Amino acid sequence: MPAEHQALTPGQRMPEHVATRLERLILDGVFRPGQLLPSERRLCDRLGVSRASLREGLRILRSKGIIDTRQGHGSTVATLLPVGSQSPLMHLFKDHPRTLFDLLEVRALLEGESARLAASRGTSVDRVLITRRYREMADYAESADTIDVERLARLDHAFHLAVSQASHNPVLVHTLQSLTDLLLSSVFASVKHLYHLPAPRAMINQQHAQLHEAVISGEAEQAEQVALEHLTSITQLLRDLEEEHERLERSSMRLEEWL
Amino acid sequence: MPAEHQALTPGQRMPEHVATRLERLILDGVFRPGQLLPSERRLCDRLGVSRASLREGLRILRSKGIIDTRQGHGSTVATLLPVGSQSPLMHLFKDHPRTLFDLLEVRALLEGESARLAASRGTSVDRVLITRRYREMADYAESADTIDVERLARLDHAFHLAVSQASHNPVLVHTLQSLTDLLLSSVFASVKHLYHLPAPRAMINQQHAQLHEAVISGEAEQAEQVALEHLTSITQLLRDLEEEHERLERSSMRLEEWL
DNA sequence: GACTAATTACTGGTCAGACCAATGCACCAC
């Protein structure tokens, strides 16, 4: 592959230029969080710079916390923890279940927008990735037998992530990501319960299918609608679960025993 | 002058080691703020490392804002010591204007929902607070004369915050807050410009009045609509501003040439 | 066949030396 020269931004040295270009590639979703970047030597060829400059460029990204480098392994795009993930408030949310539904409310909003944009802006590459994630999830879910709930949750998450990434709005992706992480960290046990019960699982599966269909066929409004319903359903299921949980709690069982 | 080998800190690579040693020298007062460091080649001899590693070390210090380097001149110890680290996300979004509009897109969504919920859920106490913030802002804005833009921006922010708090969704409030901080940190200068131009200010004032009215009177749909329009307007204004900014940049000298 | 150890083909980390480009000072002509 030939060197791909791109006009230098005036006033920018080579390393800064390299860093900027790589950042752009990350923002464009070419390199995604968690993904391994090409090797330094490959990037040199690709960007048409020496390894010294390339390495200084990577050093910039490392300083910013954007990539993470390990000798003998490579550089991976850091999993961005956006929007004050370490703020005291977030910790507060974590320990207080009553914020759970507030969280779901915001998440529904973002998830709906995400689905809408994915349907309207998604490229063919995005659609391929979304479908792939969907199939992995659906196949596993239908394989019946004894399913590993944790694994299913991961596949579920990957599917939704793929959809959000197709929105091509990195801010939206990262915000949604952080809210989802927050959600799972607080009620992962409950979510697991949802998968165990047959009725909720069937509903979730059906909604996933609808969401997939709407996004792939580019029906923006439909996609948003389905996503909203999906979150509404989950919220309702969690509400029911909580109710039941409280009933149990009243009979002297403690929350912690379920986590 | 002979090479001065010093025991490597375990787990630290050469560049980090170099950066650490130089930082220590600066803290010890060997190199003082404003002072010119020895040349790279001299530092290489002195520290017993290659220029590549030395340069990566300097790159670290530069990223932290500890030194300032000019070609053909040298590296000087910065007079302003680092102001405080920022999140990786901030770094990534800062230099990329295109993420600005992604950010605004998400913010519009949240701001709309926030206004809607404020109108439908807001209590009488919320309404009193919102009105108070609104009056403080509006009074100051109408006092004409020479207004302190920064103060107006604070009042503006306080008003929007009061509205979002009336949504009674702490997650929404916090997420919105984070995004707003992020926004202001990257384009505060531009936002200031908006307040300076008479036409945008008039439009913003009018939209604030409408938003206040809708929220107070409990017209949820109307409130959401106004909030969305508000953000859309601001986005458009920033787009125009950016365009003009680029035009100026193209037709004149770059800032760096004046430094 | 299954498990373990050596091999090997990567990866990033560091080094040396060369040349380019901007800076700034000393020198010189006017």
Add this chain to the structure above:
DNA sequence: GTGGTGCATTGGTCTGACCAGTAATTAGTC
């Protein structure tokens, strides 16, 4: 003095080599 001019010095970049971890593959062993 004033304004060029040249040159030594600075940072910026490139090349190619070698060192040092990593991980997958292979060979060897039980």
